Amino acid sequence: SKTQAWSALFSEPVSALVQRYTASVGFDQRLWRADIRASLAHAEMLAAQGIISAADWAAIERGMAGIAAEIEAGRFEWKLELEDVHLNIEARLTQLVGDAGKRLHTGRSRNDQVATDVRLWLRDEIDGLQALLQQLQRALVEVAEQHVDVIMPGFTHLQVAQPVSFAHHLLAYVEMFARDAERLADVRRRTNRLPLGSAALAGTRYPLDRERVARTLGMVDEHGQPQLCLNSLDAVSDRDFALEFCAAASLCMVHLSRLSEELIIWMSQNFGFVALADRYTTGSSIMPQKKNPDVPELARGKTGRVIGHLMGLLVLMKAQPLAYNKDNQEDKEPLFDTVDTLRDTLRIFAEMIGGTPDAATGLKQGGLRVNAAAMEQAAQKGYATATDLADYLVQKGLPFRDAHECVAHAVKAASSHACGLAELPLAVLQGFHPLIEADVYDCLSLRGSLEARSTVGGTAPAQVRLQLACQRARLGLD
Numbered sequence: 506s507k508t509q510a511w512s513a514l515f516s517e518p519v520s521a522l523v524q525r526y527t528a529s530v531g532f533d534q535r536l537w538r539a540d541i542r543a544s545l546a547h548a549e550m551l552a553a554q555g556i557i558s559a560a561d562w563a564a565i566e567r568g569m570a571g572i573a574a575e576i577e578a579g580r581f582e583w584k585l586e587l588e589d590v591h592l593n594i595e596a597r598l599t600q601l602v603g604d605a606g607k608r609l610h611t612g613r614s615r616n617d618q619v620a621t622d623v624r625l626w627l628r629d630e631i632d633g634l635q636a637l638l639q640q641l642q643r644a645l646v647e648v649a650e651q652h653v654d655v656i657m658p659g660f661t662h663l664q665v666a667q668p669v670s671f672a673h674h675l676l677a678y679v680e681m682f683a684r685d686a687e688r689l690a691d692v693r694r695r696t697n698r699l700p701l702g703s704a705a706l707a708g709t710r711y712p713l714d715r716e717r718v719a720r721t722l723g724m725v726d727e728h729g730q731p732q733l734c735l736n737s738l739d740a741v742s743d744r745d746f747a748l749e750f751c752a753a754a755s756l757c758m759v760h761l762s763r764l765s766e767e768l769i770i771w772m773s774q775n776f777g778f779v780a781l782a783d784r785y786t787t788g789s790s791i792m793p794q795k796k797n798p799d800v801p802e803l804a805r806g807k808t809g810r811v812i813g814h815l816m817g818l819l820v821l822m823k824a825q826p827l828a829y830n831k832d833n834q835e836d837k838e839p840l841f842d843t844v845d846t847l848r849d850t851l852r853i854f855a856e857m858i859g860g861t862p863d864a865a866t867g868l869k870q871g872g873l874r875v876n877a878a879a880m881e882q883a884a885q886k887g888y889a890t891a892t893d894l895a896d897y898l899v900q901k902g903l904p905f906r907d908a909h910e911c912v913a914h915a916v917k918a919a920s921s922h923a924c925g926l927a928e929l930p931l932a933v934l935q936g937f938h939p940l941i942e943a944d945v946y947d948c949l950s951l952r953g954s955l956e957a958r959s960t961v962g963g964t965a966p967a968q969v970r971l972q973l974a975c976q977r978a979r980l981g982l983d
């Protein structure tokens with residue numbers, strides 16, 4: 506029996522090893538919905554153009570409905586010898602509806618077919634990822650809202666720098682994820698363009714209506730204009746949309762990884778700033794006291810894997826001559842794994858930070874637990890208000906550089922007494938500069954320092970509340 510789409514030319518079948526080596530059906534079957542959708546759009550257009558008959562189109566539609574039902578029910582028999590998802594579905598269609606099935610591939614190649622399928626699939630995945638990114642941002646905003654007045658040490662070089670609001674710290678991540686969402690939206694625009702009609706590489710002699718297919722598949726811009734890949738050679742051979750996606754996904758994972766790193770540090774006994782619900786941690790088989798932050802650790806680890814996929818795809822493309830080469834089949838596993846990894850990570854982070862609604866009460870539970878006292882206590886160490894003392898002297902007329910030097914002496918003295926700046930008696934402080942007066946202690950307080958940083962985007966609670974209002978509006982939380 507004929508089991509290969511190109512059989513007649515060949516005097517022998519490929520060996521079992523070559524079959525296994527070249528087949529992609531083991532992983533590309535996840536494209537089946539996109540494949541059927543694109544085939545239906547193509548066949549509908551073929552009929553509208555009079556290239557196939559209305560009866561053939563009806564048979565194809567019926568056959569594809571049957572195939573979709575079989576796949577969904579797990580009854581579809583995927584065959585390795587049929588190489589990939591496309592040939593498997595087409596062969597089954599022909600089994601079910603006969604010659605109409607054999608007419609489906611008129612004016613089409615697997616080259617423009619696979620490029621179309623991957624674009625369709627990725628476009629819909631991007632929409633799912635956007636929804637999850639929104640959920641995560643909302644979770645961060647909700648936790649932030651409850652902690653505007655919680656003071657933590659802000660760090661540079663992981664050394665205590667200046668006090669910041671914990672809400673402000675969380676909102677930094679909201680900004681990052683908002684940019685990730687913008688990048689994904691941009692990738693989506695370039696992904697949502699139609700290769701079909703390019704055929705193998707040069708276009709086709711059949712009078713195809715590519716715009717009709719694009720419309721059917723929703724490959725249109727914001728004005729409803731159909732979006733076509735406009736060069737057939739490029740359409741079948743480039744995978745830059747997948748690469749761009751992996752770049753955007755890598756950046757998003759890098760942001761998740763930085764957040765993971767902070768959660769891990771904040772959870773360590775030496776910080777004790779936050780706790781995760783037990784369901785996101787695991788114990789140790791030997792040390793009974795342990796609760797390890799496995800989820801953030803794995804997110805940090807999986808970021809390496811996603812970055813690796815981006816590198817893999819770049820290398821995959823770099824030396825390919827135009828147009829399609831079988832190398833391109835290797836685009837799928839890294840792309841699929843990138844989507845899966847990012848999806849799971851976003852979902853788990855949205856839950857781990859925001860909590861999940863309790864079945865009985867509907868109230869969210871199991872989200873990030875914050876130890877405000879530990880944060881504030883940590884902010885007391887490390888002279889976090891030293892800059893405020895310098896600013897105080899500047900206000901009294903001292904040039905900033907001189908003020909900086911004075912305060913350095915004050916910090917040195919305080920640390921030799923193992924005390925904070927505010928614990929030095931006024932007479933001692935005045936020894937560093939005669940402009941220092943009794944009101945100095947106001948500026949040395951954490952809260953005073955926080956409230957003073959009121960530039961746009963600064964950490965003063967009033968500013969943070971403005972930021973929160975912007976983010977709430979943007980995320981549709983009002």
Ligand code: ARG
Pocket residue numbers: 529533589615616619829831833834835
């Ligand atoms: N499975 C192939 C892929 O993923 C489909 C395209 C194959 N085209 C070809 N001419 N061999 O790229």
